[in-house]
Amino acid sequence: MRDIAPTHRYRNNDKAIGVGNAFWDMSEQNGLAGIVAELEDGVLRTAEGHEFVNFTCCSYLDLDSHPAVIEGAIAALRRFGVLDHCIPRSRVQIPALLELEASLGELFGADVVSAISAGVASAGLLPLIASGHLGNGVRPLMVFDKNCHVSMAGAKPSCADETEVVSCDHHDVGFLEDMCKQYRRVCYVVDGSDSLGGYAPVLELAELQEKYGLLVYYDDSHSISAYGERGIGYVRTHCPVLDERTITVATLNKAFGTSGAAIMLDGYPKQVLRIVERFAGALSYSQPMNTAAVGASLASAEIHRTPELGLLQKRLYANIELFDSLVTSEQAGSTYPIRVVPVSDETVVAAGRKVFEAGFYVSPVFFPIVARGTAGLRVMLRAGQTEEQIRALCAVLGEATAA
Amino acid sequence: MRDIAPTHRYRNNDKAIGVGNAFWDMSEQNGLAGIVAELEDGVLRTAEGHEFVNFTCCSYLDLDSHPAVIEGAIAALRRFGVLDHCIPRSRVQIPALLELEASLGELFGADVVSAISAGVASAGLLPLIASGHLGNGVRPLMVFDKNCHVSMAGAKPSCADETEVVSCDHHDVGFLEDMCKQYRRVCYVVDGSDSLGGYAPVLELAELQEKYGLLVYYDDSHSISAYGERGIGYVRTHCPVLDERTITVATLNKAFGTSGAAIMLDGYPKQVLRIVERFAGALSYSQPMNTAAVGASLASAEIHRTPELGLLQKRLYANIELFDSLVTSEQAGSTYPIRVVPVSDETVVAAGRKVFEAGFYVSPVFFPIVARGTAGLRVMLRAGQTEEQIRALCAVLGEATAA
Numbered sequence: 001m002r003d004i005a006p007t008h009r010y011r012n013n014d015k016a017i018g019v020g021n022a023f024w025d026m027s028e029q030n031g032l033a034g035i036v037a038e039l040e041d042g043v044l045r046t047a048e049g050h051e052f053v054n055f056t057c058c059s060y061l062d063l064d065s066h067p068a069v070i071e072g073a074i075a076a077l078r079r080f081g082v083l084d085h086c087i088p089r090s091r092v093q094i095p096a097l098l099e100l101e102a103s104l105g106e107l108f109g110a111d112v113v114s115a116i117s118a119g120v121a122s123a124g125l126l127p128l129i130a131s132g133h134l135g136n137g138v139r140p141l142m143v144f145d146k147n148c149h150v151s152m153a154g155a156k157p158s159c160a161d162e163t164e165v166v167s168c169d170h171h172d173v174g175f176l177e178d179m180c181k182q183y184r185r186v187c188y189v190v191d192g193s194d195s196l197g198g199y200a201p202v203l204e205l206a207e208l209q210e211k212y213g214l215l216v217y218y219d220d221s222h223s224i225s226a227y228g229e230r231g232i233g234y235v236r237t238h239c240p241v242l243d244e245r246t247i248t249v250a251t252l253n254k255a256f257g258t259s260g261a262a263i264m265l266d267g268y269p270k271q272v273l274r275i276v277e278r279f280a281g282a283l284s285y286s287q288p289m290n291t292a293a294v295g296a297s298l299a300s301a302e303i304h305r306t307p308e309l310g311l312l313q314k315r316l317y318a319n320i321e322l323f324d325s326l327v328t329s330e331q332a333g334s335t336y337p338i339r340v341v342p343v344s345d346e347t348v349v350a351a352g353r354k355v356f357e358a359g360f361y362v363s364p365v366f367f368p369i370v371a372r373g374t375a376g377l378r379v380m381l382r383a384g385q386t387e388e389q390i391r392a393l394c395a396v397l398g399e400a401t402a403a
Numbered sequence: 404m405r406d407i408a409p410t411h412r413y414r415n416n417d418k419a420i421g422v423g424n425a426f427w428d429m430s431e432q433n434g435l436a437g438i439v440a441e442l443e444d445g446v447l448r449t450a451e452g453h454e455f456v457n458f459t460c461c462s463y464l465d466l467d468s469h470p471a472v473i474e475g476a477i478a479a480l481r482r483f484g485v486l487d488h489c490i491p492r493s494r495v496q497i498p499a500l501l502e503l504e505a506s507l508g509e510l511f512g513a514d515v516v517s518a519i520s521a522g523v524a525s526a527g528l529l530p531l532i533a534s535g536h537l538g539n540g541v542r543p544l545m546v547f548d549k550n551c552h553v554s555m556a557g558a559k560p561s562c563a564d565e566t567e568v569v570s571c572d573h574h575d576v577g578f579l580e581d582m583c584k585q586y587r588r589v590c591y592v593v594d595g596s597d598s599l600g601g602y603a604p605v606l607e608l609a610e611l612q613e614k615y616g617l618l619v620y621y622d623d624s625h626s627i628s629a630y631g632e633r634g635i636g637y638v639r640t641h642c643p644v645l646d647e648r649t650i651t652v653a654t655l656n657k658a659f660g661t662s663g664a665a666i667m668l669d670g671y672p673k674q675v676l677r678i679v680e681r682f683a684g685a686l687s688y689s690q691p692m693n694t695a696a697v698g699a700s701l702a703s704a705e706i707h708r709t710p711e712l713g714l715l716q717k718r719l720y721a722n723i724e725l726f727d728s729l730v731t732s733e734q735a736g737s738t739y740p741i742r743v744v745p746v747s748d749e750t751v752v753a754a755g756r757k758v759f760e761a762g763f764y765v766s767p768v769f770f771p772i773v774a775r776g777t778a779g780l781r782v783m784l785r786a787g788q789t790e791e792q793i794r795a796l797c798a799v800l801g802e803a804t805a806a
Binding site: 001002003004006007008009010011012013014016017020021024027032033034035036037038039040044054056057058059064065069070073074077078080081082083084085086087090091092093094095098116117118119120123127128130131133139141149150151154157158160161162163164182183184251253254257258259260261274275278279281282285286287290292293296361363 | 404405406407409410411412413414415416417419420423424427430435436437438439440441442443447457459460461462467468472473476477480481483484485486487488489490493494495496497498501519520521522523526530531533534536542544552553554557560561563564565566567585586587654656657660661662663664677678681682684685688689690693695696699764766
């Protein structure tokens with residue numbers, strides 16, 4: 001019988017599951033994971049009757065429960081009469097996705113291609129970038145930021161069969177410049193907005209883009225809608241290079257409030273856009289966004305065009321400021337809606353439980369998910385949380401983390 | 404400047420795009436791809452006013468436009484009040500997915516885990532099988548059928564970083580037995596029902612499963628709902644090994660008529676199901692099926708429990724028989740709803756155009772998508788097509804393919 005020795009060059013389930021499963025088991029044993037609750041009027045209620053406010057939800061503007069968004073989904077279901085009329089869109093399509101892409105294209109000022117999720121978008125696009133088909137025809141060295149979301153990092157093995165793949169330290173612009181000097185073309189894969197708080201150095205990267213033709217692939221899922229004029233997100237607000245050297249994907253499930261994802265492209269000729277539609281993995285063969293998600297997204301896009309979007313962003317920022325005035329964190333002072341409140345390794349789970357019992361869900365992060373000594377409670381602010389709720393949470397956080 | 408030489412062990416965009424793009428361009432230049440049309444009362448209508456019946460739609464039972472399915476989607480939107488309440492389900496979830504999984508679990512007689520698409524399910528599950536975490540703990544040799552759908556074949560690079568990966572000829576049971584003799588564990592990855600017609604040899608495979616513990620991973624997307632008691636599909640109807648050695652995924656976008664996918668597992672302990680939920684790629688971090696898809700799927704599952712399902716299947720089979728009585732194809736005589744009508748390489752595109760102009764969309768397949776000399780018009784039968792429509796299509800097919 002032959003024995004198999006895994007290569008583990010880009011992924012290692014033994015390690016990932018060894019590390020992660022212990023974290024999840026401990027979270028669940030302490031009632032801080034595996035929670036099932038009905039949502040009503042912004043409050044979650046378990047079958048046992050425990051009520052709590054969700055402070056780990058990425059719907060930063062509460063557009064997920066906006067009546068116009070839900071009615072938009074229903075209107076599209078009635079208009080199109082199907083969730084999906086199953087045939088590859090490259091053959092025959094009902095106009096749903098085209099209308100959505102036109103609307104989002106106008107909103108974000110880009111050529112937009114839709115996908116069922118940002119993960120599906122990245123899994124499809126990154127190998128196409130690796131082979132040079134989405135880009136300038138040259139196979140780039142693919143440099144993955146070591147902190148980039150797993151939905152991007154998961155594409156490493158596929159990219160490595162089309163070109164060379166390396167990882168770099170978080171936001172290591174110096175390393176990128178070295179690589180740009182050595183390779184004809186480099187692509188950097190990074191979050192525009194990190195899931196533990198913080199933004200990509202878009203201006204420094206733009207310098208490399210201008211100087212060396214660096215291609216940057218951003219996932220800006222955590223800032224779309226929540227940041228910038230009409231919610232165009234952090235990357236497209238600040239990046240001065242909005243042409244074929246910048247590719248941005250963003251989920252529509254977070255602040256946008258619906259379901260699906262948008263790929264934002266600039267300056268690519270029509271033939272390249274067709275190649276994306278035809279060959280970017282699941283974009284070509286798999287399920288598209290369903291019509292309910294399309295209708296909800298059209299409605300959310302309309303809200304983005306009205307002053308209501310700015311009001312919701314202001315409420316979110318006011319809530320972030322209020323939180324920062326009451327609780328210290330490394331992220332304090334930024335517009336980013338995520339905060340990690342430091343707690344000792346020994347007490348973080350107990351602190352999370354205390355906060356939950358008091359009626360608030362925040363998510364504990366601790367070893368082995370993060371390094372020992374860097375544990376904390378992750379808090380996500382939203383526009384719809386009331387001043388009273390935030391003050392009450394902060395009071396409980398003060399007591400729980402002092403313990 | 405360093406030059407990059409791609410390995411191209413498991414994928415090759417140069418080749419795939421070189422081959423495929425020519426096919427799509429030619430299809431589109433001839434008006435047989437890139438078609439946009441509104442769907443009304445089962446007929447598609449382009450902006451220019453051309454009307455046609457879709458004979459390349461996989462909604463084999465027409466459940467996609469069933470009023471109860473659409474109303475189910477709307478009811479769920481109103482009940483849950485969000486399409487998605489964005490937080491990983493392993494932390495906190497509204498009961499939507501759990502209710503769906505319970506219903507589908509009862510329907511299919513399995514432990515069901517949902518996913519946004521069958522492609523996302525395979526991309527998540529196959530590497531977990533490769534590392535032995537979904538299975539019996541032994542890293543298997545992963546044998547991919549050379550015809551298996553690209554949504555499975557696309558996982559080869561990721562699997563190859565966790566174990567050994569090979570391909571085999573279509574349904575090559577002899578090769579599989581050889582491998583079973585050489586490796587402690589083998590996993591065979593194959594379509595339960597092929598997209599060009601035909602079923603997997605489940606009984607022969609079951610012998611290897613019993614004799615050697617072969618693990619078989621089936622994508623049964625083309626037969627779910629359309630085949631078997633209560634629509635349990637071809638694999639689960641005929642496979643005598645419904646335990647941890649058989650894993651089946653199926654889309655809900657085809658005959659089931661909604662949006663999403665079901666993973667069907669048997670005999671795995673709860674810890675393994677949690678590992679799937681937590682570590683099967685996008686199942687753990689990405690967007691779940693939205694509530695509209697959940698509500699539609701609950702409604703479709705209800706229809707599957709009534710005599711209506713059997714009536715729809717009977718109508719589908721009657722339509723297949725009618726077609727077979729009028730047009731010759733290699734697939735004639737099977738319950739499979741797909742037929743490929745042979746046409747010469749030189750005339751297949753013109754034939755496809757003639758059929759389209761007469762008011763029917765069938766999809767031409769030709770070189771470089773299939774080998775020279777094997778071109779044809781792919782026809783998909785559905786329950787909702789009328790006898791008149793089928794007779795008219797067959798008459799046109801006769802004229803067009805005789806030319």
